[in-house]
Amino acid sequence: xxxxxxxxxxxxxxxxxxxxxxxxxxxxxxxxxxxxxxxxxxxxxxxxxxxxxxxxxxx
Numbered sequence: 001x002x003x004x005x006x007x008x009x010x011x012x013x014x015x016x017x018x019x020x021x022x023x024x025x026x027x028x029x030x031x032x033x034x035x036x037x038x039x040x041x042x043x044x045x046x047x048x049x050x051x052x053x054x055x056x057x058x059x
């Protein structure tokens with residue numbers, strides 16, 4: 001429910017602010033993935049590697 005409201009609000013934001021919001025969300029996900037790297041789970045380590053490559057390309 002909250003996610004739907006959030007998506008509707010994002011739709012009305014101008015493009016620059018929307019890009020900034022998406023970047024912040026991706027950065028939060030990135031930090032979350034880094035946290036899971038310490039669990040040494042094979043699935044999460046593979047996901048972390050993909051995420052690190054993705055953000056290396058962006059950054």
